[in-house]
Amino acid sequence: MHGGRGVDGQVSVQRIAEVIGELDCDIVCLQEVGSLRYRRAGEVQFEFLASLPGYNLAAGPTGPGQYGNALLSRYQILESYTISLKYRNREPRGLLLSTLAVPDQGSGDEPHSSNQAKWLVGSTHLGLKRKERKSQISTIIPAMEQAAAAQNAQHLILCGDMNEWFPLSPLDRKLRNGADLHARLRRSFPSRFPLLCLDRIYCNQQKAGRWYTHTTSLARLASDHLPLVLETSESTESATPDTSR
Secondary structure (H helix, E strand, C coil): CHHHECCCCCECHHHHHHHHHHHCCCEEEEEEEEECCCHHHHHHHHHHHHCCCCCEEEEEEECCCEEEEEEEECCEEEEEEEEECCCCCCCCCEEEEEEEEEECCCCCCCCCCCCEEEEEEEEEECCCCHHHHHHHHHHHHHHHHHHHHHHCCCEEEEEEECCCCCCCCHHHHHHHHHCCEECCCCCCECCCCCCECCEEEEEEHHHCCEEEECCCHHHHHHCCCCCEEEECCCCCCCCCEEEEC
16 A cells, blocks of 8 residues: 555545445455554554544554555454565565454355354565565465465465566465465556556466456555455355455
């Protein structure tokens, strides 16, 4: 969400919240929340997100300010923590891992239904350099596999700004082949005239559904990236992870 700064140069987390309202997603993953330099300015943005009605917040800031990833979920967040993806002297980055209790198909739409499945959702923002991203993915894949095994999570989702310009990159192949995750790429950047598939959502093959970008005038204005949405295969009203910068 670029610290709330829109393509018009104005900082407005309220606009981000309005886009989230347009999306009406059950799970929302955000990158570039807060401020890299000013801790209090960053805290204000995380606090604002925590106040959004109907959502639980998992915050994953990385130093030196209060800046990084966040997850909003209509479902119960069982556990959430951040794994460092810091690479040499580059901008500190992280992987926010959250385990959610999501109602199984057929158990109704109640967020706290007794018939629940565990979903492991990762939100991240990878580095600008190829070697940096390679190192980060080498950390992310085993971290998610270990967390899924420890939590007995049935479904895995990884989403965020992957900073990959090319669709069939080594990073993409590693996630598909090495981690057995599936994705369909959609152009999301820049928001005014999207050319690049920087933002991606990977998931278990059995959860694959429909991927699309949210292209309202407000979404194009509120951030330099368009929100990317996945509707899972269970139903179009099931959990719909979204990544929006």
